Amino acid sequence: FGVSNLQIFTWLSFIGAAIAATSIYMIGSMGRGGLTPMKLTLAGAAMSAMVASLTQGLLVSNEALLDQVLFWLAGSVSGRSLDNLVAVLPYLLVGWGLALIVSGKMNVLSMGEDVAKGLGLNVVILKSVLGLAIILLAGGSVAVAGPIGFIGIVVPHLTRYIVGTDHRWLIPFSGLLGAVLLLAADILSRYILMPREVPVGVMTAIIGTPFFIYIARKGFSSR
Numbered sequence: 001f002g003v004s005n006l007q008i009f010t011w012l013s014f015i016g017a018a019i020a021a022t023s024i025y026m027i028g029s030m031g032r033g034g035l036t037p038m039k040l041t042l043a044g045a046a047m048s049a050m051v052a053s054l055t056q057g058l059l060v061s062n063e064a065l066l067d068q069v070l071f072w073l074a075g076s077v078s079g080r081s082l083d084n085l086v087a088v089l090p091y092l093l094v095g096w097g098l099a100l101i102v103s104g105k106m107n108v109l110s111m112g113e114d115v116a117k118g119l120g121l122n123v124v125i126l127k128s129v130l131g132l133a134i135i136l137l138a139g140g141s142v143a144v145a146g147p148i149g150f151i152g153i154v155v156p157h158l159t160r161y162i163v164g165t166d167h168r169w170l171i172p173f174s175g176l177l178g179a180v181l182l183l184a185a186d187i188l189s190r191y192i193l194m195p196r197e198v199p200v201g202v203m204t205a206i207i208g209t210p211f212f213i214y215i216a217r218k219g220f221s222s223r
Contacts, residue, residue, distance in 0.1 A: 010088055010143040017139035020047055021131055041153065041215065048149070075148030075201020077186055088140035095136030099171050102129050106167040148201045150208020151178050153215065181207075 027043040029035045105126055109116045113123050141148075155178040156170070162177075163169040185203035192198055 007087060010091070010140065013143035014091075014135055014139035016051075017135045017142065020051065021134055021138075023047055025131070038215075041212075045212075048147075075146040075204070076197075076199040077145050077182075078197055078200075080144055084144045088144055091136045091140040095133045095140070096175070098129055098133040099137070102126055102133075103167040103171045106130070106171075107165075110165070110167070146199075146201060148182065148204055150204045150212065151182060154204075154208045154211045155181060157211070157215065 024040065024043045024047050025035070027047070028040040031039070105121060108119055108121050109123065109126060116123055116126075155174050159170055159174045159177050163173050182200065182204070185207060186200045189198040189200045189203045192203075
């Protein structure tokens with residue numbers, strides 16, 4: 001849409017991530033029981049579908065970039081250089097640092113807000129720091145590779161089976177396992193329809209959709 005500078009594109013991604021994160025949090029907090037992982041997941045899926053529809057509607061106004069934008073929307077690391085990584089690396093490092101710093105306090109928060117407040121934890125500040133970390137990590141990643149979906153749904157659950165629920169281990173190992181899953185999906189995307197390359201976001205969707213359905217069924221069956 002006329003934006004070619006990566007720094008500008010990165011900041012636009014941060015703005016979009018902030019708006020999406022705030023909207024998802026507000027929607028997920030509605031109703032009885034407050035915010036729950038299941039409601040947060042469904043709110044994220046609904047927001048993703050709505051934003052995707054709006055984006056496709058905007059494409060009508062600039063059909064010359066249709067193929068390029070659609071390839072980016074599918075999510076891909078093809079053709080990305082170290083210059084792209086360097087442009088967003090400071091933001092990613094800050095996001096990672098914030099997530100690791102508060103990882104221990106997340107264990108307390110996972111026991112419930114009332115318990116966390118009773119133990120002297122400032123829940124508002126903690127959630128604000130976590131929100132900032134999410135915006136930096138998600139915005140920086142999307143600016144470079146596009147919206148590669150389902151990594152954030154599949155990886156944390158798999159990591160929890162491997163290392164347990166301690167966020168001091170869960171967060172760094174989720175990053176490592178996420179990179180491994182993305183690399184595996186990228187390799188498959190290069191060979192599944194040779195000589196053409198399938199966007200890696202398509203492969204992660206193929207892998208992640210059954211897992212998402214499993215999580216949704218498990219969440220509703222536990223009610």
